Amino acid sequence: MKIIMLGAPGAGKGTQAKLIADKYGIPHISTGDIFRANIKNGTELGMKAKSFMDKGELVPDGLTVSMLLDRVGQPDCKDGYVLDGFPRTIPQAEELDRALSERDERIDFAVDVDVPDENIVNRMSGRRACLKCGATYHLEHIPPKNEGLCDSCGSGLVLRDDDKAETVLKRLQVYHDQTQPLIEFYTRKGILKTVDGTQDMKDVFAAITGILG
Numbered sequence: 282m283k284i285i286m287l288g289a290p291g292a293g294k295g296t297q298a299k300l301i302a303d304k305y306g307i308p309h310i311s312t313g314d315i316f317r318a319n320i321k322n323g324t325e326l327g328m329k330a331k332s333f334m335d336k337g338e339l340v341p342d343g344l345t346v347s348m349l350l351d352r353v354g355q356p357d358c359k360d361g362y363v364l365d366g367f368p369r370t371i372p373q374a375e376e377l378d379r380a381l382s383e384r385d386e387r388i389d390f391a392v393d394v395d396v397p398d399e400n401i402v403n404r405m406s407g408r409r410a411c412l413k414c415g416a417t418y419h420l421e422h423i424p425p426k427n428e429g430l431c432d433s434c435g436s437g438l439v440l441r442d443d444d445k446a447e448t449v450l451k452r453l454q455v456y457h458d459q460t461q462p463l464i465e466f467y468t469r470k471g472i473l474k475t476v477d478g479t480q481d482m483k484d485v486f487a488a489i490t491g492i493l494g
């Protein structure tokens with residue numbers, strides 16, 4: 282099963298994508314996580330990506346698409362995957378479609394996790410991330426068992442640079458301008474499914490599994 286997660290930054294795409302990946306035994310592929318790993322390892326791609334991410338802008342399609350297509354071509358992706366944070370522009374979606382149709386493959390579901398802008402700033406300012414294993418928490422809604430430490434790997438949790446309030450507003454604007462048109466794109470393809478992302482994490486997941494089967 283090949284699934285795309287859509288939604289504003291902070292809507293809960295990553296949280297749900299991890300649950301989906303565990304339940305269905307498919308890889309969770311987050312382009313944001315791949316960029317952050319590159320930044321941490323000091324690669325050239327990471328340095329280029331960082332300059333855009335810190336400003337709340339999208340990393341150019343030319344850097345993002347080839348990286349993602351390479352990842353979904355890996356052997357562990359042969360039975361499907363859940364994409365989190367990709368595509369984020371219409372050209373990215375078109376390139377993904379083209380690459381998949383060359384292999385006679387297609388995306389099965391595009392799941393839109395719908396959360397109004399009013400809730401987003403709280404979601405992102407309360408988010409704490411583990412840069413080692415990619416786990417994500419929320420100070421109020423989904424706190425770690427031990428304050429400041431990752432439940433999965435014990436590393437220290439951080440407020441991502443791009444989750445600071447001034448960057449969040451820019452990211453929301455970028456989402457509305459460049460990413461939201463994908464909702465129409467996947468509606469036309471007949472694979473868009475919308476879930477109410479303001480519910481408790483478990484209820485959002487129940488709605489998603491009701492759709493995926």
Ligand code: ADP
Pocket residue numbers: 288289290291292293294295296297404405407408409417418419420422423478479480481482483485
């Ligand atoms: P995205 O991947 O869409 O940017 P995340 O999955 O990282 O979003 O979620 C953003 C923040 O909101 C995180 O701090 C996460 O723990 C929290 N969160 C996710 N889902 C919910 C939910 N249903 N209710 C409350 N907080 C949530």
Ligand code: AMP
Pocket residue numbers: 290311312313314316333334335337338339340341342345365366367368369370373443452
């Ligand atoms: P995320 O972890 O999904 O919130 O992504 C963090 C940041 O990484 C975004 O604000 C972008 O700067 C960059 N990024 C992640 N995925 C993409 C993508 N598909 N296209 C362009 N930029 C991306």
